[in-house]
Amino acid sequence: MSGTAILAVNDLHIDYYTFEGVVRAVRGVSIELCRGESLCIVGESGSGKSTIGLAIVRALPPNGIVARGEILYNNVDILRLSEEEMSKRIRGKEISIVFQDPAATFNPLFTIGEVMLDVIAAQLGVRDRRRAYEHGIKMLKLVELPDPERVMNSYPHELSGGMLQRAAIAVALSANPKLLIADEPTTMLDVTIQAQVLDLLKRLRKELSLSMIFITHNLGVAAEVCDRIMVLYAGTMFEEGYADTILTNPIHPYTRKLLECIPRASRRVSRLRYIPGSLPDLKTPVSGCPFEPRCDYATKICSVSPPLVRVVGHRHRVACHLAQEKGGV
Amino acid sequence: MPINREYIIKRALSLVFVVLGVVVVTFIITRVIPARPELLWTGPHATIEQIERARRELHLDKPIHVQLWHYFVDLFSGNWGVSWRTKMPVLPSILSSLPATIELVVSAFILATAVGIPLGISAAIRRGSGVDSVVRIFSVVGASTPVFWLALLLQLAFCNWLGLLPAAKRVDEYIAISTGFKPLTGFYTIDSVVQGNIPVLIDVLRRMFLPAVVLSLYPMCLSARMTRALTLEVLSELHVRSSIAWGIPRSRVLYKYVLRNVIAPVVASLGLSFGYTIVGAFMVEIIFVWPGIGYYTAMSLLSYDYPAIIGSVIFVAIIYSVINTAIDILHATIDPRVEL
Amino acid sequence: MGLNEIASVLKLIKSNPLSMLGIIIVATFIVIGVASPYIAPYPSDAWGYSYNLETRLLPPSPRYPFGTDEMGRDLFSRVLLGARFSLIIAVGVVSIALVIGVVVGLTAGYMGGFAGMVLMRLTDMFLAFPPLLLAIAFAATLGRGLFNVIIALALSWWPWYARLVYIQVNSVKNLPFIDAARIIGLSPVKIMFKHVLPNSITPVVIQAALDMGSAVLEAAGLSFLGIGVPPPTPEWGLLVSQGWALINSAWWLSFFPGIAIVVTVVGFNLLADTFQEVMDPRLRSTMVMRGM
Numbered sequence: 001m002s003g004t005a006i007l008a009v010n011d012l013h014i015d016y017y018t019f020e021g022v023v024r025a026v027r028g029v030s031i032e033l034c035r036g037e038s039l040c041i042v043g044e045s046g047s048g049k050s051t052i053g054l055a056i057v058r059a060l061p062p063n064g065i066v067a068r069g070e071i072l073y074n075n076v077d078i079l080r081l082s083e084e085e086m087s088k089r090i091r092g093k094e095i096s097i098v099f100q101d102p103a104a105t106f107n108p109l110f111t112i113g114e115v116m117l118d119v120i121a122a123q124l125g126v127r128d129r130r131r132a133y134e135h136g137i138k139m140l141k142l143v144e145l146p147d148p149e150r151v152m153n154s155y156p157h158e159l160s161g162g163m164l165q166r167a168a169i170a171v172a173l174s175a176n177p178k179l180l181i182a183d184e185p186t187t188m189l190d191v192t193i194q195a196q197v198l199d200l201l202k203r204l205r206k207e208l209s210l211s212m213i214f215i216t217h218n219l220g221v222a223a224e225v226c227d228r229i230m231v232l233y234a235g236t237m238f239e240e241g242y243a244d245t246i247l248t249n250p251i252h253p254y255t256r257k258l259l260e261c262i263p264r265a266s267r268r269v270s271r272l273r274y275i276p277g278s279l280p281d282l283k284t285p286v287s288g289c290p291f292e293p294r295c296d297y298a299t300k301i302c303s304v305s306p307p308l309v310r311v312v313g314h315r316h317r318v319a320c321h322l323a324q325e326k327g328g329v
Numbered sequence: 330m331p332i333n334r335e336y337i338i339k340r341a342l343s344l345v346f347v348v349l350g351v352v353v354v355t356f357i358i359t360r361v362i363p364a365r366p367e368l369l370w371t372g373p374h375a376t377i378e379q380i381e382r383a384r385r386e387l388h389l390d391k392p393i394h395v396q397l398w399h400y401f402v403d404l405f406s407g408n409w410g411v412s413w414r415t416k417m418p419v420l421p422s423i424l425s426s427l428p429a430t431i432e433l434v435v436s437a438f439i440l441a442t443a444v445g446i447p448l449g450i451s452a453a454i455r456r457g458s459g460v461d462s463v464v465r466i467f468s469v470v471g472a473s474t475p476v477f478w479l480a481l482l483l484q485l486a487f488c489n490w491l492g493l494l495p496a497a498k499r500v501d502e503y504i505a506i507s508t509g510f511k512p513l514t515g516f517y518t519i520d521s522v523v524q525g526n527i528p529v530l531i532d533v534l535r536r537m538f539l540p541a542v543v544l545s546l547y548p549m550c551l552s553a554r555m556t557r558a559l560t561l562e563v564l565s566e567l568h569v570r571s572s573i574a575w576g577i578p579r580s581r582v583l584y585k586y587v588l589r590n591v592i593a594p595v596v597a598s599l600g601l602s603f604g605y606t607i608v609g610a611f612m613v614e615i616i617f618v619w620p621g622i623g624y625y626t627a628m629s630l631l632s633y634d635y636p637a638i639i640g641s642v643i644f645v646a647i648i649y650s651v652i653n654t655a656i657d658i659l660h661a662t663i664d665p666r667v668e669l
Numbered sequence: 670m671g672l673n674e675i676a677s678v679l680k681l682i683k684s685n686p687l688s689m690l691g692i693i694i695v696a697t698f699i700v701i702g703v704a705s706p707y708i709a710p711y712p713s714d715a716w717g718y719s720y721n722l723e724t725r726l727l728p729p730s731p732r733y734p735f736g737t738d739e740m741g742r743d744l745f746s747r748v749l750l751g752a753r754f755s756l757i758i759a760v761g762v763v764s765i766a767l768v769i770g771v772v773v774g775l776t777a778g779y780m781g782g783f784a785g786m787v788l789m790r791l792t793d794m795f796l797a798f799p800p801l802l803l804a805i806a807f808a809a810t811l812g813r814g815l816f817n818v819i820i821a822l823a824l825s826w827w828p829w830y831a832r833l834v835y836i837q838v839n840s841v842k843n844l845p846f847i848d849a850a851r852i853i854g855l856s857p858v859k860i861m862f863k864h865v866l867p868n869s870i871t872p873v874v875i876q877a878a879l880d881m882g883s884a885v886l887e888a889a890g891l892s893f894l895g896i897g898v899p900p901p902t903p904e905w906g907l908l909v910s911q912g913w914a915l916i917n918s919a920w921w922l923s924f925f926p927g928i929a930i931v932v933t934v935v936g937f938n939l940l941a942d943t944f945q946e947v948m949d950p951r952l953r954s955t956m957v958m959r960g961m
Binding site for chain 3: 347350351353354355358359362363369465466469470472473474475476477478479481482485489558601603604605607608611612616626627630631633635638639642645646649650653
């Protein structure tokens with residue numbers, strides 16, 4: 001553990017209580033994020049990646065329960081804070097979040113400005129509406145929105161998806177958080193806009209020296225924005241390491257498959273690659289490795305006992321029976 | 330919240346068409362469906378001459394489109410026929426009983442929304458708790474109770490057995506005359522307040538209490554149920570969690586943001602609640618001898634007074650359309666997304 | 670609605686005691702409705718053909734659990750038989766309204782264009798009346814009688830189903846398999862009844878079945894206003910209305926038929942609540958997060 005860790009998640013378990021049964025969405029995930037670092041959580045839909053992001057801001061839906069584990073932000077376990085303390089001390093000014101669907105993140109009956117001024121008033125204590133308004137305009141300019149005054153007075157349905165996502169980033173950053181969680185912020189945007197928003201996030205991260213957790217299902221996007229990558233599957237961590245390491249020297253069979261699925265102009269193939277099979281049912285307990293039914297290298301042990309997390313290199317961890325332990329570094 | 334003038338004009342225009350449609354439907358019911366409409370119009374004890382005269386007056390000897398034209402002309406010139414129970418023209422009778430009904434229905438309606446909406450919200454916020462269960466059971470039972478039965482029982486219990494409240498009428502004539510009360514507007518609560526007549530005001534309120542409470546029950550349960558469902562729906566939406574995650578305190582999100590999201594569709598549904606209230610008044614008014622449109626209609630129904638029945642139906646339907654238009658405009662001022 | 674939904678309805682009903690209560694009430698109502706002439710302790714009293722002045726206006730007792738009326742008839746038998754009339758009215762109203770509503774909604778939704786617009790405008794015209802008001806107008810025009818009550822209520826109810834079907838059809842008609850049927854040249858009528866209808870009707874039918882409670886309530890209202898079923902039929906609303914004149918001396922005459930109405934309608938409404946939770950997942954405790 002380095003002293004510069006801004007966020008340390010230890011053995012996090014999250015369950016959803018649904019009508020069909022208990023969905024064990026996150027099953028013992030640990031994260032270590034250093035100050036100023038950016039981590040990508042990559043996984044298929046249903047892997048639990050968004051759930052982790054929501055848990056870190058304590059914004060899980062009402063039926064989502066943290067069953068076990070701790071989330072240490074600057075060595076304070078935020079799971080032990082009260083709702084009130086969360087809103088007063090953490091949300092907005094320490095940790096903030098940008099969601100996948102920009103149209104659904106804004107309340108349809110309020111202008112962007114009303115939401116933003118409320119965030120500024122609550123977190124920065126700026127009660128003077130004119131000063132808060134000026135700060136809001138400054139934030140909208142920061143995210144490169146043209147005509148910020150108009151955006152301030154617009155209702156969500158009057159803006160495009162790309163503009164809304166920029167506005168959402170502006171609102172999320174308006175109380176100067178140190179850690180930003182970006183939950184698939186480009187997935188629902190047009191391809192051309194996606195690249196712009198990614199560039200914006202990269203620039204803002206540098207300028208504001210933000211720490212960032214970037215959640216995506218796209219390993220290609222992950223490589224572009226982040227220092228580190230964590231591969232998640234069925235609520236468990238499969239592999240984690242520096243982006244270069246993961247991309248050039250992946251250990252876990254699943255990570256390798258994911259990499260093979262990235263279409264590349266240089267590689268001439270007649271059809272797109274995919275991984276046959278689907279995620280296991282998260283309601284039933286798994287005795288072995290959750291990837292075993294889809295894995296080409298599966299052996300007997302894979303269906304019997306869950307793989308332990310092994311350290312295979314400098315800050316490189318893998319959860320696979322096939323991985324060779326390299327001793328702590 | 331800007332008021333969109335264009336929207337109001339559009340809604341007012343469409344109101345005209347709705348009223349025309351309502352009139353056409355009543356024309357179909359009263360003139361096209363019955364084999365001999367003039368028999369319904371004159372009643373069971375009419376002479377042959379009377380029936381023949383009614384046939385001419387209703388233009389039943391002419392082709393159907395001419396009949397429709399005359400139907401419109403008669404309605405809009407105020408010629409709504411003559412009641413054969415009271416021997417009085419229908420429209421003036423209805424208009425003179427309007428204030429009594431408005432006073433009762435509006436009180437019941439305010440009571441219903443003022444209690445129903447907070448009940449629904451508090452049940453949704455404490456979902457699955459005891460409060461929630463009580464509200465759910467109350468709203469199901471309340472919406473399943475025939476208003477006339479409840480009116481009879483409460484009248485029996487509070488007025489006849491316990492003797493706590495007067496059983497009928499809007500005001501005690503003795504108190505009214507002895508204190509020199511003058512019904513100027515026809516709204517007795519307003520009249521008595523304006524004249525500073527406290528004894529009459531107390532008597533009026535005591536008499537209005539039971540009918541208003543009974544009448545409010547169904548719309549109250551309706552709005553409680555609807556509000557609960559809507560609040561749960563809004564609470565599950567992403568923007569609630571994003572506002573909280575961005576740092577707006579939960580209570581502010583609840584009482585500023587969620588509330589407006591809930592109120593907008595609840596307001597849009599008030600028209601239906603109003604519809605139930607005004608038709609419920611038919612039964613409640615006759616039980617409490619409340620001399621309003623409901624009493625007039627119910628008496629006409631019990632004596633099969635056809636012109637009076639149809640006149641009341643048209644009148645109530647038009648009021649309902651106007652109220653709905655007003656509610657739509659109100660809704661549009663709360664929800665910026667509303668388009669015609 | 671497929672097997673999965675039906676299975677989850679059953680699961681919801683089992684897990685919720687109130688839904689269970691609803692099932693029990695509705696089942697009892699149907700059984701009594703069918704069997705009442707055979708299980709009523711005094712069958713001739715039930716039909717209203719007999720009178721016995723010696724047993725006039727007796728309060729509830731073990732022998733006459735609901736008391737007796739001014740003709741000396743056993744009210745319990747009459748209320749039991751009333752279930753049959755309420756059942757007939759409810760089934761009749763809902764099925765007739767459903768047939769009209771489905772035909773109008775299906776035609777309007779599938780045809781679209783001018784004809785569809787005219788049909789939906791007509792539907793809107795009917796919906797511009799407050800609930801029950803239109804039924805009052807129809808009932809007053811048609812006159813008293815069991816059949817007329819059913820027709821009056823059905824004629825004022827079909828627009829709700831027409832609109833429901835219309836919305837359903839619009840969501841189904843552009844699905845790929847309907848396009849496919851059109852491309853291979855099936856006739857519109859065949860597509861409408863063989864492909865669009867089966868895929869859009871289930872929620873509407875269930876809604877209609879659960880509306881039977883409201884039909885019972887509204888029919889009772891019409892009877893109370895004197896334009897429903899004529900005496901001596903033991904229809905519940907009519908029984909309440911007849912008891913009104915004697916309410917000071919014989920409260921039970923209005924009380925018990927009213928209780929029968931409340932219990933029956935509560936049963937249907939409890940089921941309606943359950944159904945609503947199944948159809949609207951947001952009201953369920955299930956919350957499937959996007960990209961979870």
